[in-house]
Amino acid sequence: MTFPAKYPQLNDTQLTERARTVLIRVVRVAFPHSRLPDGPYERTADIILKEAEASNWFRVALTQGLGSLDALAAGDFCSLDDDKAYKVLKRIEGTDFFGFIRRTTVLNLYDDPVVWEALGYEGPSFDKGGYINRGFDDLDWLPEPRIEEYDGSVQFEPIWEGPGSAATSGTGGAGTPTAAGDQVRDNLKATLSTQQDPREGAPADKNSRKAGV
């Protein structure tokens, strides 16, 4: 990916203040959060610029990419509204230039305490005594559930192989496993070829089928 430059001065490519402004706008349009202030976006852009310094390829790609966004925008990328700017980025999402920005943003924008706070993530907790007295169980819009294992009348049936199977009859007949395998295969085919009822397999279903066995 990193091709050697014939003339080393090609590596002297500098990203301008204008490039930084465009980059901040790119990051915000690609990762829009209405609750976020500018700070995290600016910090992320600066991390991207710093990482680009370490790689000739990314620096060249970033310089060229940011410079050409205005052309794609038929004017000033930064003056496009969110919708139009998003459409421009959609056209270049397969480029290394954009991939570098996307990946670096995902790994850094969301590793910022200001972003955590805005999104409702509370970060380190051990030093505050965990959440044992700070709301680990404060959800109050659902009933308090059982925490112990079920001890009612329904039995957990670990295996169901069909009528006359080893598990059902209690004998290990030699021909039976093949029948079970056939059923797996048939059902696999059915699953792959048709839309399965998502409720299939819920315990109520199983019980009604077992009742018919």
Added chain:
Amino acid sequence: MADFDQNDDSVVVVIGSGAGGGTVTNELTQAGVNVVLLEAGGYITNEDYVNNEWAAFNQMAWLDPRTTTGSWRIARDFPNLPAWIVKAVGGTTTHWSGATPRFNPHEFKTRRHYGRIEGANLIDWPITLDDLAPYYPQAENNIGSTHRGGRKALPANNNYKVLANGAERIGYHFYATGPYGTNAEPYDGRPASIQDGFNFQGDKQKSKWSTLVREIPRALATGNLDLRPNSHAVQITHDARGRADAVLYLDADGNLQRQRARVVCVAGNAIETPRLLLLSASAMFPDGLANSSGQVGRNYMRHTTGSAYAQFDKPVNMHRGETMAGLIADESRHDPARGFAGGYYLETLSLGVPFLAAFADPGAWGPGFTSILDGYANTAGLWIVGEDMPQETNRVTLNASVTDKHGLPVPNVHFDDHPNDVAMRDHGYKQAELLYEAVGATSVQRTPPYPSTHNLGTARMSAHPEDGVVDEFGRAHDVPNLFVSDGSVFTTGAAANPTLTIVALALRQAEHIVDSLKKQEL
């Protein structure tokens, strides 16, 4: 701590200090056997852990280069990170979630019960649930599993409240906050959970079991353990009779060392264990040590997984509290009418904002992506974890063209989903959606599998030497004093999270080794 001579050929050398290696080490040293424990990672203590997802990942994860091939999405999204495991004393027990269900009886006999499934290399385990009957309670007591041995259940945290209510409303019965390997009240000299929400980052409170907090210190206290961190095994050598006689390893300075051995136990997790056996090829074992079957590295399993993150119009705060203290077992049964063989669990799971951003939908961006994070405070999460099919072509091999910093070939992990895996994952997603919608979810994000945390099957147990690598005690069919002590020995994966079973198998293996040593059979 003991300090055994490198030429002392009476010691047992254990490679890897996680669930399997740490347990075997403790059992052997308690019985008076001298052990040299080689651990590739450093000695990171609970106090060293950090409550920050990326910083902790960088501190603990096995980041040595690996490569990937195959159609699994990991090869595209995380090509150099096939597995998310730990490189440190205590191994992956230092970041495991903590769920400890047992296998169902039929999961030891899948070839018999599932029949012949095209593309799946199913065989039955050489043992049954009855063989593990004495060891499961012992493993649960060591781990301190809640809901077992009279131990208290953990209270319901926010994420569990959503899971359990949803489960109840769609007709599930078999849900609870455990069994789970973290103390609900003080136990075994360690305190109760403070529900700090950090599990994958190591537990600073020490209320979660790991071999770092239990087996390693106890083994050290016997005076029979020589623990060597930062010691990366590169080859197991053998004598003219084909018996293992020493382990070559790189020390912290990258210098090659040789420790002689009477017995060798390999427990490097299911990628490094086959890599080491393959690196140990010799004239006598041209395809790798203990590989006359050709099965070393094959049948790599990673459990069929996926996550669902559901948004509500009210707060959940899933990040508060024990990450996986919530299990639903209803779908863990084998019921081919669902369209696949085997079963799966649904278990609570939460990620912080940094990791949710990285894993929720790798490669995604734009408003659809950011809406997942905008709803963070109102989000509940669960993990689908079920049995995947062993396939001969899912395989750990040595990469002929990529080497690590020591010049050793890196492992390549090849994986393709079996149609059975795909059908199970899809069923799990649908059940998760039903469950969350039953309690008012406004949206549910289907998150693809993370880099593998459950790595299994690459040195599998078999009754017959031609079908697998080790026997029912984890002893190599081809090399009588070589044992495999980790999840690599799993003949098939079962639905259950594997740690409890790895510990139970290691307890059984250690008893066998001690017995064999006493009888001079080793």
